[in-house]
Amino acid sequence: MESMIIKNIMSEDPVCIDKDQNICDALRLMDKRNVSRLLVINTNSDHERELVGIVTEKDIALKLGSSRYGNMAPSHFHVSTVMTPELITAEPDMDAGNAASVMLENNIGSLPVLHDGEIMGIVTKSDLLDICRGRAYExxxxxxxxxxxxxxxxxxxxxxxxxxxxxxxxxxxxxxxxxxxxxxxxxxxxxxxxxxxxxxxxxxxxxxxxxxxxxxxxxxxxxxxxxxxxxxxxxxxxxxxxxxxxxxxxxxxxxxxxxxxxxxxxxxxxxxxxx
CATH class of the missing domain: 3.10.580.10 (CBS-domain)
Structure with a gap:
């Protein structure tokens, strides 16, 4: 069976947010764009869209519920405070099976897709689910x-x-x-x-x-x-x-x-x- 590459299923217009915005901005953007994660960029960098992390709804929930941050207003949290900075990324020609394996091994829900340092898109568990509509899964x-x-x-x-x-x-x-x-x-x-x-x-x-x-x-x-x-x-x-x-x-x-x-x-x- 010919393997599908993630370039064919990834979201090509990932939703991004600057690291210095607050988590209320992040949640509003997630609601508006109907996504559960945002790529975090540094817009003050010499690079046009420097990728510095990823933030998910789960990241925000677990941070807000912690004793360390429990008394702080959500508007005081910068995205950089709750994001995951250690990113695992993929190339556009990675096959879907490998992408799924990497997500499982690292307990993550998505892979930013980069080529020569440029953000090409993002592939999520939901993107991979679309494969399951095929005959091999019936x-x-x-x-x-x-x-x-x-x-x-x-x-x-x-x-x-x-x-x-x-x-x-x-x-x-x-x-x-x-x-x-x-x-x-x-x-x-x-x-x-x-x-x-x-x-x-x-x-x-x-x-x-x-x-x-x-x-x-x-x-x-x-x-x-x-x-x-x-x-x-x-x-x-x-x-x-x-x-x-x-x-x-x-x-x-x-x-x-x-x-x-x-x-x-x-x-x-x-x-x-x-x-």
């Missing part, structure tokens, strides 16, 4: 790729605890379970939006204690979209692209597992091959 179902070892929280647990679980496990979403029933789902995006809105509403003197006591049930999403074990991977990939969701719980009589973009990338590596 025989696989959610049961073939789902993770059965699920990391969960209860609705009554504190958000600061959920944040620590996300950091330790290197994940961006948690299933919320109550008495073995699916009660909701909590994502890094939910956490970011909740903490920022919370800080706008709560007086400064009450913020530290109130944020520490914020519960998962206060900010989780309810009425979670689920899939069945028999759902084809091609359909799962399409659902992720259509909804923007990064994962779906798999339900039979009870929760059997979860399928995330990372699980599908494992399948892409298997099918596309790594050279």
């Amino acid at each position: 025989k696989y179902t959610a049961a073939d790729v789902m993770s059965t070892e699920m990391i969960t929280v209860s609705p009554a647990e504190r958000v600061v605890h959920a944040r620590r679980i996300m950091i330790d496990a290197g994940i961006g979403r948690l299933l919320v379970m109550e008495e073995d029933e699916l009660a909701g789902i909590l994502t890094a995006r939910d956490m970011t939006r909740a903490v920022i809105n919370f800080r706008k509403l709560v007086p400064d003197r009450h913020k530290p204690s109130r944020i520490r006591n914020l519960l998962v049930e206060d900010i989780m999403k309810q009425n979670v979209r689920t899939i069945e074990e028999e759902t084809p991977v091609t359909e799962v990939a399409s659902l992720m692209l259509e909804t923007g969701y990064g994962g779906f719980p798999v339900i039979k009589q009870e929760v059997e597992g979860i399928v995330t973009k990372t699980d599908i990338l494992d399948l892409i590596v298997e099918i596309e091959g790594v050279f």
Whole structure:
């Protein structure tokens, strides 16, 4: 099977932000452009668009929830404070299987695409998902790729605890379970939006204690979209692209597992091959 190169699937107009802007600017730009990550550039450099890092919604959520920065207003955070400066990049002719493998090995969701130091684009897990609509993937179902070892929280647990679980496990979403029933789902995006809105509403003197006591049930999403074990991977990939969701719980009589973009990338590596 001929391998697909990332030049053919990457986003050629990556959304960029200057390192000296604040994270509220970053979040507004993410909302406006419907993306979850931004390339960070230094516009004061002699180079027209010097790439200096990448910032994601998860980066912002985990930083905002930390004790070190918990009392600071989001408008006081420069993007450079929360960005990841150690970048792993790709060339336009890298094949899709290798790109998926690099993302999995480094637990990252995207690769900036550079050629001779110039920004050509960005390839994300979502871009790679589009490959899964092909015929080679039609025989696989959610049961073939789902993770059965699920990391969960209860609705009554504190958000600061959920944040620590996300950091330790290197994940961006948690299933919320109550008495073995699916009660909701909590994502890094939910956490970011909740903490920022919370800080706008709560007086400064009450913020530290109130944020520490914020519960998962206060900010989780309810009425979670689920899939069945028999759902084809091609359909799962399409659902992720259509909804923007990064994962779906798999339900039979009870929760059997979860399928995330990372699980599908494992399948892409298997099918596309790594050279």
